[in-house]
Amino acid sequence: MKRIYVNEEWCLGCHLCEYNCAFANSGMDNMSIALKDKPIYPRIHIEGDDQISYAVSxxxxxxxxxxxxxxxxxxxxxxxxxxxxxxxxxxxxxxxxxxxxGALAPNENGIMQKCELCLTNICGEPACVKGCPNRAIIYEER
The missing domain is CATH 3.30.70.20 (Alpha-Beta Plaits)
Known part of the structure; x- marks a missing residue:
């Protein structure tokens, strides 16, 4: 089975994976309308400090x-x-x-959500993988 893997050496800690995830799961067609001036509830989260960052899903x-x-x-x-x-x-x-x-988190209504590999909302690879500018997040079978 394909899974999401993170290379923490390549992670910039930019949080773009979180924004792409929140948008992909918003059900909207326009990222600006979906996310602007709103709290986001991504299904992937960036953790870390100044030395190392990594995505948790x-x-x-x-x-x-x-x-x-x-x-x-x-x-x-x-x-x-x-x-x-x-x-x-x-x-x-x-x-x-x-x-x-630490892969689960509540959404805006207090209901649990987690990464489901974008299987129901996009074609191809998960949104966090597509949106990672440094290719630190990959989707593959190991």
Whole structure:
């Protein structure tokens, strides 16, 4: 299965992956209208300091503890990709507590969201990969 990998040596910490992710998941056609003067809720997050930066996103674990820990049954795994059913999520934050990678975060309504590899909103590679100016984020099978 293809996954997102990050080369932290190449990451500039520019946050463009976050903006491209938020736009790709906004459901809008115009980035300016979708994001200007609004808080963004990306499904990938840049962490780090002045020395090193890296993107954090879902690793789509083989045996995901977030799926088994979800009290509402909102998380499921299909063909290796972990999905969030936002209609089922009750916002209990259990998945955030158990994820060893810090890959889940609430959206503007307190409902959990995470990287789903842009499988439902764009063709080809994920938006964060397309939007990375230094090619620090790649989408490949290893």
């Amino acid at each position: 879902c690793r789509h674990c083989t045996d995901p503890i977030c799926v088994t820990s979800c009290i509402a049954g909102a998380l499921s795994q299909d063909d290796g990709v972990i999905h969030v059913d936002q209609d089922k999520c009750v916002g209990c934050l259990t998945c955030i507590l158990v994820c060893p990678y």
